[in-house]
Amino acid sequence: MFRKVLVANRGEIACRVIGTLREHGIGSVAVYSDADAGAVHARRADEAVRIGPAEPRASYLNIEAIVEAARASGAEAIHPGYGFLSENAAFAEAVEKAGLVFIGPTPGQSRGFGDKRLAREAARKAGVPIVPGYEARSEVADRQLATEAGRLGYPVVLKAALGGGGKGMTVVTSDSDLIASAPSARRVALGAFGDGSLYLEKLVEHPRHVEVQLVGNGRGDAVHFFERECSLQRRHQKVLEETRSPGASEKTRLAMAEAAVALARAVQYRGAGTVEFLLAPDEKFYFLEVNTRLQVEHPVTELLTGHDLVWWQLVVAAETTLVTEQSAVQARGHAVEVRVYAEDPASDFLPQAGRLARVVWPRLPFVRVDAGVESGSDVPLHYDPILAKIAAWGPDRETAWARLAAALDETVVHGVVTNIDFLRALTRDPELVAGRFDTTTLESGVIDRYRERAGEPAPAVALAAAAVAEPARAAGGAPAPTRAAADPFATIGNWGRS
Amino acid sequence: MFRKVLVANRGEIACRVIGTLREHGIGSVAVYSDADAGAVHARRADEAVRIGPAEPRASYLNIEAIVEAARASGAEAIHPGYGFLSENAAFAEAVEKAGLVFIGPTPGQSRGFGDKRLAREAARKAGVPIVPGYEARSEVADRQLATEAGRLGYPVVLKAALGGGGKGMTVVTSDSDLIASAPSARRVALGAFGDGSLYLEKLVEHPRHVEVQLVGNGRGDAVHFFERECSLQRRHQKVLEETRSPGASEKTRLAMAEAAVALARAVQYRGAGTVEFLLAPDEKFYFLEVNTRLQVEHPVTELLTGHDLVWWQLVVAAETTLVTEQSAVQARGHAVEVRVYAEDPASDFLPQAGRLARVVWPRLPFVRVDAGVESGSDVPLHYDPILAKIAAWGPDRETAWARLAAALDETVVHGVVTNIDFLRALTRDPELVAGRFDTTTLESGVIDRYRERAGEPAPAVALAAAAVAEPARAAGGAPAPTRAAADPFATIGNWGRS
């Protein structure tokens, strides 16, 4: 095993990786930008190395600075976390070129699964179902496109053959619709990818987003850790994840897991990865993409199985072997997680920055908190505003959700507006609690219902609490024990609820 | 379910009960003595009622004051926690007389299991194995005693028929030994219990202490939650508990659980309780006693099964029913816990009191902390010096122990000397890690090995850290940022390691 590992990330995921390193007696090296000089992750690691100014491009995306920090500190391997450079094949190459170990897939695997066409092809070859589709080179006539679309059956999604999900996608419902949309789609594809090839794909309506966690040993063996239900998204950003998925039968869930393992084995996948599927209401599932990193939502899988996925990553990276075999990975009960963001649900979830005057994370049985901030932490504007993940486990889904709701009630983050109040509403929304949702549910009602609730007048008791609020003790500084109303007999007057 | 519950306890167990009340939207009322006016449990509850001066007799053992606090606050039920009045039948009666619900067994059950002779008789009737023994009224001749002892087989324990474990017990190894000891034993029994009857019991050598957690519905049904291994004790005080027990085969463990359930059913036991057994090296087990309360070590059982035992207590108390059936209580993996005490392992575990300048509990996956103090808390001299319990879960025993060791490394309690350093040594002791121990192990080597380690010189790096130590920010007060050595160029000199 490694003696020292550099963590090329920040915030909660850096803290979480350092935790596993500590548990196994492995030295840890954090990196930080100027905006993060006092950040929790930089204080938690054994060593911390400055890698540049606040701008991500100059620090957390700065391959040269990070590899140099690893070299200078004597780290033998680099854990990339998620985001930033975690799926960047050039980074993995630079790390290996420096004689260090990249804790993740091979550069070829990062690159291959990053190319949607290659990924689809790999899935097809491994026998993983893909959404019925047709790839049309730019010279293919619109008539021909229409014929193929008709064969797939409308509605059909028209997109750039080299594009991923989301960008430049158009849903077309008829031949005329398709013929009208094709020229512009071709232009967009050419502009964005330098290739006007289009891809027609049958539209899966009201899909769920379900993904399978796996770890491969890089030599053709792989183990899965069951699926995660990730349908609750806002603008393609996951908000709440759980495992197991309430949207599929056990038979379907295991079929998905087997398909994912087949794909990982076929490409001799190395490290932790996730195979994402679209799951149709008829329980047919289709390959979407592979995330070649540890994912934000991995804690629910850990709660479900009891396995530490970061430790699995380390063991594969150091020893090209799996911690244990598939039969030792058992699912028990249910786990559910929400992501705490510094964002204002009342202002269209606008990211917030500033100083967290007070942070109190819940401490309850069966609740896990992965946090990257504490009282006094700064939330810089430059990065993803995730503050923490709060997850709960229960012997059944209902208990897990109730425990998460209770944990959120005990969560206090003051000083910067967060989405915690919104998350509390989610965990108590009857439709969501009942498991009746798909990828469109959050944006087609839940958020509106929350806005309504949030617009209600604050109760008098909340104002009473506000009236006696004091500033939090500054971390390390002098306390300023002046009440909002220092005058012992004061009419505070007309407060707006912001 | 109740709308409001009073918690007649303090510290970590009061906080833990309040947590479950909160989770289920039940109002909570704490009680506190003058020594606990600023204690965490009193601040965490919705309401807090002063019940008297610091002395336990005047506050936490003050039946009248506690019942009055419940009445005045409108609580419908009282949870007694552990210790204090939790097994006091007169308290349960007073609570019921006031028209409130006592969350625990009936007064008759408390009383019955409190009487060792009645308890033994109940166990015998329910078919639970008891240690072979013979009760001799005071008029029985010494010769007759020797005959019976011979039948049991030496060594034999001679004790008062009405006494419990520990007090006034003598181990005798031969007829002459017995005859020499009997008169004095008779006098002790007469003095302590007003009855000179003696009890001869076969000595179980090198026993383990294994107990079964159960909850009964008070109407003849009961469910068990597997066993707990509690052999690691210092002066009959448990230090580390785990489940499952490494000292018995699955067959024996389940036989113990079935015996415990049979006893609970036979007496129509109500609420949470624990049946304690002596487990001999040959895997024969014998009834020891019943604890008619929630026990300190219940978190390991909760981690193992995923069930919230306080919730089970509430449901039985409010609805005379069990939360679910036996088949829904499944064991998974392994859980292990240690008790953090304010006591000095270097001074024969002398209890410590004072202000906790800094408290940082670990926050790691699969680790649970039940704490009753935080930075700035006072540890009064008047009560049991337990500060917290730290527990870890793992898919197997080895992982659980490693996670607990890692959690303890991340635990910081400064200002009052604690046993944390000793607990760290326990969790890494090769014999204990291997599961090779009985009730005598801790006192017959482990503690000595720890003392040796603790006597080693502190490394230079620890002194360097000490040299730049600053006082912790006072809770609510002004910080005093003076270093131990305020002079920028100071020889601190000759520090003693205390």
Added chain:
Amino acid sequence: MNAFDRNRVNVHGDAVTVDGASFLCEPLGDGRVRITGPEGARVAWATAEGRRVFVTLDGRDYVFDTGGGSSARRASAHEAASGEVTMPMPGLVISVAVAEGQAVKRGDPLLVVEAMKMEHTLRAPRDGVVRRLAAKNGERVDAGAVLLDVTES
């Protein structure tokens, strides 16, 4: 129903009155406050940070803007609501500065009251006309009693 941005909040030591309802607010340290009011007791978290106050209570978060110019009042769209002026604490009406039907601007002084040996000026919560003027010089009034109403003109 938009009274939330027009609450009159009065503080006297640990006693707080909001629109006539009285609360005992007991500071528990580190931002925790035990609030005992008509609906019982519960513990809230409250933090003043700059001009905003953050409150977490009963599983809800509230952020209040304590003033500093309407441009920053994000809830300004909701302004309007009740114009009732109530007695913050039991006490004495010292002087009434307005008459029934008189037009007032938000912030205009309306009356001076005395309670706990301190004088205090109550001001108009919004623009409008004084109606239901019940306060009289020298009168002893209970906490929460309506002294007058400023209605939309």
Added chain:
Amino acid sequence: MNAFDRNRVNVHGDAVTVDGASFLCEPLGDGRVRITGPEGARVAWATAEGRRVFVTLDGRDYVFDTGGGSSARRASAHEAASGEVTMPMPGLVISVAVAEGQAVKRGDPLLVVEAMKMEHTLRAPRDGVVRRLAAKNGERVDAGAVLLDVTES
């Protein structure tokens, strides 16, 4: 092997010398200190509380008594150990107050040194006799150099 209660600890800003070994101690806030020394870097927790200092480091707890009378020195049974007096920081020997073979009491001034433009008096770590006196007036000395030894008489 009982040097732990006879360590000479010198502090200059974030630089700390213990028995000649140098450490960089970077305060990280809230009691955390990153210590970089000969064996690499690690984060410790340190808290001064009254006359005691609590340290948690590498899964071990240490409690040091910073003085205030030997009666309270719980480690007093271990007292003895090294009587070496070393140079805390690179600097100059200003004056030597003792001679080889001279009997001294614990706390007696032995020499005055200057480093970083400040004078500092080094005192006897225990009762004994001055041996191996290597310090000379006006001599420039490296950190950690042994200046003299106080041996048991």
